[in-house]
Amino acid sequence: MKLELLNQARCFGGEQRYYKHASTALACDMRFSVYLPPQAQKADCPVVWYLSGLTCTEDNATVKAGFQRTAAELGLIIVCPDTSPRGDHVPDDEAYDFGKGAGFYLDATEQPWVKNFQMETYITKELSELIGAELPVDMSKQGITGHSMGGHGALTLALKNPERYKSVSAFSPICSPIECPWGRKALAGYLGQNQAAWRRHDACALLADNGPIDAEILVDQGLADDFLETQLKPELLEAAAETSGQKITVRRQAGYDHSYFFIASFIEDHLRFHGERLKS
Amino acid sequence: MKLELLNQARCFGGEQRYYKHASTALACDMRFSVYLPPQAQKADCPVVWYLSGLTCTEDNATVKAGFQRTAAELGLIIVCPDTSPRGDHVPDDEAYDFGKGAGFYLDATEQPWVKNFQMETYITKELSELIGAELPVDMSKQGITGHSMGGHGALTLALKNPERYKSVSAFSPICSPIECPWGRKALAGYLGQNQAAWRRHDACALLADNGPIDAEILVDQGLADDFLETQLKPELLEAAAETSGQKITVRRQAGYDHSYFFIASFIEDHLRFHGERLKS
Numbered sequence: 001m002k003l004e005l006l007n008q009a010r011c012f013g014g015e016q017r018y019y020k021h022a023s024t025a026l027a028c029d030m031r032f033s034v035y036l037p038p039q040a041q042k043a044d045c046p047v048v049w050y051l052s053g054l055t056c057t058e059d060n061a062t063v064k065a066g067f068q069r070t071a072a073e074l075g076l077i078i079v080c081p082d083t084s085p086r087g088d089h090v091p092d093d094e095a096y097d098f099g100k101g102a103g104f105y106l107d108a109t110e111q112p113w114v115k116n117f118q119m120e121t122y123i124t125k126e127l128s129e130l131i132g133a134e135l136p137v138d139m140s141k142q143g144i145t146g147h148s149m150g151g152h153g154a155l156t157l158a159l160k161n162p163e164r165y166k167s168v169s170a171f172s173p174i175c176s177p178i179e180c181p182w183g184r185k186a187l188a189g190y191l192g193q194n195q196a197a198w199r200r201h202d203a204c205a206l207l208a209d210n211g212p213i214d215a216e217i218l219v220d221q222g223l224a225d226d227f228l229e230t231q232l233k234p235e236l237l238e239a240a241a242e243t244s245g246q247k248i249t250v251r252r253q254a255g256y257d258h259s260y261f262f263i264a265s266f267i268e269d270h271l272r273f274h275g276e277r278l279k280s
Numbered sequence: 281m282k283l284e285l286l287n288q289a290r291c292f293g294g295e296q297r298y299y300k301h302a303s304t305a306l307a308c309d310m311r312f313s314v315y316l317p318p319q320a321q322k323a324d325c326p327v328v329w330y331l332s333g334l335t336c337t338e339d340n341a342t343v344k345a346g347f348q349r350t351a352a353e354l355g356l357i358i359v360c361p362d363t364s365p366r367g368d369h370v371p372d373d374e375a376y377d378f379g380k381g382a383g384f385y386l387d388a389t390e391q392p393w394v395k396n397f398q399m400e401t402y403i404t405k406e407l408s409e410l411i412g413a414e415l416p417v418d419m420s421k422q423g424i425t426g427h428s429m430g431g432h433g434a435l436t437l438a439l440k441n442p443e444r445y446k447s448v449s450a451f452s453p454i455c456s457p458i459e460c461p462w463g464r465k466a467l468a469g470y471l472g473q474n475q476a477a478w479r480r481h482d483a484c485a486l487l488a489d490n491g492p493i494d495a496e497i498l499v500d501q502g503l504a505d506d507f508l509e510t511q512l513k514p515e516l517l518e519a520a521a522e523t524s525g526q527k528i529t530v531r532r533q534a535g536y537d538h539s540y541f542f543i544a545s546f547i548e549d550h551l552r553f554h555g556e557r558l559k560s
Contacts, residue, residue, distance in 0.1 A: 010504065010533075011541035063540065066346040224290065253290075260343065261291035 003134050006031065012072035013038040016062065021130060025122040026085040027115055032127065033062040034135060039075035044138040046278035047077040047131070048167075048271065049123070051146030051153040054182070055101045058082045061147070064260035070268045074275040077137055081123055083149070085116035097182050098189055104177070105153030106201045108190035117190055124157060124164070143167035143274035147263055148227070149174055149182070155203035155217070155237075162213035167277035169218035169270045171263050172225055175237035176204040182231050204240035212246035218273050219248065220266045222256030283414050286311065292352035293318040296342065301410060305402040306365040307395055312407065313342040314415060319355035324418040326558035327357040327411070328447075328551065329403070331426030331433040334462070335381045338362045341427070344540035350548045354555040357417055361403055363429070365396035377462050378469055384457070385433030386481045388470035397470055404437060404444070423447035423554035427543055428507070429454055429462070435483035435497070435517075442493040447557035449498040449550045451543050452505055455517035456484040462511050484520035492526035498553050499528065500546045502536030 006018040014037040023030045039045050048071075050061050058080045061067070071078050084090075084103035091112040093099030099113075108117035132139040144165045146154035151173020158168035177183020178198055191197045199205035221234045228234075234250050241248040256262040286298040294317040303310045319325050328351075330341050338360045341347070351358050364370075364383035371392040373379030379393075388397035412419040424445045426434035431453020438448035457463020458478055471477045479485035501514045508514075514530050521528040536542040 009537050009539050009541040010502070010535040010545070012545045016541050063344050066349070066544065068541070068544065069346070222290070255290040257289050259289050261289040261296050261348070264346065264348065265290070265292045 002130060011035065011068045014040065014068065014072050016068060018058070023085070023122060023126060025118045025126040028085045028087040028090055030082055030086065030122070031058050032082060033058045033080040034131070035062075035068050035071055035078040036136065037072045037075050037077065040077060040136045044136045045075050045077045046141035046143065046275075047079055047137045047139070048143040048145060048274045048278075049154070050078055050080045051105060051123070051144070051150030052080065052083050053146070053148030053150050054083070055096050056083050056150075057101070060260070061263070064264065065267050066264040067267050067271060070271040074271060076271060076275055076278070077135070079127075079131060081127060084119065090116045093189075098185055102149065102186065104149060104186045104190065104201070105157060106190060109194070109197065110190055110192045113190050120157065123153070124161060141166060141278040143169075143278055145169040145171070145270055145274065146173070147171040148232070148258065151219070152177060152183070152203065156201055156206060158215065158217075159203060159206040159210065159213055160200070162215065166215060167274040168215050169273055171266070171270070172221050172227070172232055172258055173203070173219060173237070174231060175233050176202050178202045178205060179233060179236060180231045204236050207240040207244040207246050212241075212244050215277070216247040216249065217241070218270060219250045220253055220270070221250060222253050222258065222262045224255050225258045225262075227258055282410060291315065291348045294320065294348065294352050296348060298338070303365070303402060303406060305398045305406040308365045308367040308370055310366065310402070311338050311362055313338045313360045314411070315342075315348050315351055315358040316416065317352045317355050317357065320357060320416045324416045325355050325357045326421035326423065326555075327359055327417045327419070328423040328425060328554045328558075329434070330358055330360045331385060331403070331424070331430030332360065332363050333426070333428030333430050334363070335376050336363050336430075337381075340540070341543070344544065345547050346544040347547050347551060350551040354551060356551060356555055356558070357415070359407075359411060361407055364399065370396045373469075378465055382429065382466065384429060384466045384470065384481070385437060386470060389474070389477065390470060390472045393470050400437065403433070404441060421446060421558040423558055425449045425451070425550055425554065426453070427451040428512075428538065431499070432457060432463070432483065436481055436486060438495065438497075439483060439486040439490065439493055440480070442495065446495060447554040448495050449553055451546070451550070452501050452507070452512055452538055453483070453499060453517070454511060455513050456482050458482045458485060459513060459516060460511045484516050487520040487524040487526050492521075492524050495557070496527040496529065497521070498550060499530045500533055500550070501530060502533050502538065502542045504535050505538045505542075507538055
């Protein structure tokens with residue numbers, strides 16, 4: 001067992017667990033949470049990855065998003081990874097939007113980040129293999145979602161791995177990191193000025209360069225979100241989807257902001273969306 | 281307007297708000313949260329008070345209990361007060377179970393606590409009047425619930441104010457402070473050695489001394505709760521209810537612990553219980 005169980009609590013008839021493990025990809029210890037629905041006691045279950053936003057850890061969505069109720073009903077495992085490598089030896093930046101808590105779900109190439117900030121490899125390879133080996137997950141049925149920076153992560157990882165993620169959705173995602181301050185700072189810091197590399201981590205550029213994926217994309221975006229116009233820009237994703245022929249539904253939710261109160265309000269819809277696509 | 285709005289976020293079609301106000305009863309500034317369901321835009325709605333446990337503020341249940349979904353469906357306002365007076369000038373204790381974060385929903389008589397630790401007056405008079413005056417609450421339809429120390433608070437305030445609280449429930453309540461270490465420490469510290477005063481803040485003693493109330497009581501208690509045998513003791517409440525003729529349902533939930541994952545799992549049941557009794 002490479003996973004150390006830190007805590008578990010019964011929740012909606014299933015188990016909310018927190019694990020710690022030594023990550024090779026990130027060269028540090030990492031934590032993540034996993035919700036096992038009641039159905040996982042008897043059979044392997046589909047999994048939905050939930051990628052969190054800036055400043056978050058594995059804990060925020062686990063305690064605030066309220067996903068356990070619907071996951072228990074639908075028999076979905078929910079995995080919440082942390083958002084960056086962690087530890088005193090891991091380089092950091094004073095800003096909230098770069099360094100720890102801001103891994104952007106990509107593999108850095110620049111110093112001093114390259115040694116630890118390999119979040120794409122961590123999520124899609126190392127943590128996937130660990131979970132597949134040690135938890136009752138049906139790895140042929142994976143979906144992915146996330147919020148803000150984690151919405152960017154869900155979209156880009158799904159667009160790059162269409163054979164792996166059968167369903168994809170996002171809450172208020174950063175739709176085009178190339179076209180917003182959060183994204184440009186992260187891409188320049190982690191990847192340098194290699195614009196071809198930037199395009200591999202931008203949902204709009206991936207659609208333009210690689211074309212559509214089979215999976216339909218669901219996005220919810222609050223219209224009272226302070227970051228809507230400057231950072232998130234769902235209109236760019238809609239335009240890229242239309243040009244490339246990507247099926248997408250972007251729902252604009254009047255009055256909702258960027259908080260977990262927004263996510264909690266619509267997580268049931270997203271899990272039902274994933275559940276329908278992961279059943280078959 | 282005596283209430284200062286600190287934050288509000290749309291949630292399940294309603295509004296999750298945080299307020300600050302100057303409390304006379306507690307001689308300090310206080311915060312609380314209030315969830316206004318969509319129905320409150322058009323008419324006054326019933327209110328359920330949620331009293332939190334040791335170490336909590338108004339925020340814990342608001343972000344972790346997941347009450348907004350069912351409250352929105354049923355048209356219930358949910359008020360989460362803080363658990364003690366706050367501020368640098370308020371006396372405190374190093375322990376987590378006494379002083380700030382541990383007001384025990386009683387009015388202290390001992391120094392140095394007497395000036396600020398008047399949580400019973402704060403909840404039942406000052407905050408009630410404020411909310412009744414400034415928010416769309418139907419004050420003829422009030423219910424009360426809480427967790428742990430807050431479960432003790434819900435039970436004792438309901439037993440002392442049967443005309444006010446038409447419905448009462450609790451999650452893993454401290455059932456008899458007189459008979460557990462948390463309770464004895466708080467009662468002795470805040471009230472001194474006046475045993476008659478202790479009995480006014482003990483649900484079991486109130487049932488013995490005053491007899492039953494009309495409202496049926498609902499209690500949920502996890503059987504994997506680390507505090508079950510030493511601090512919570514639901515068997516004492518059941519015995520006192522039987523002796524006094526109090527209607528009560530105590531549900532023992534296998535595998536559940538003392539955390540918000542437990543509360544989140546059963547909050548819907550509790551709100552439906554309150555909603556049915558507050559409708560008429």
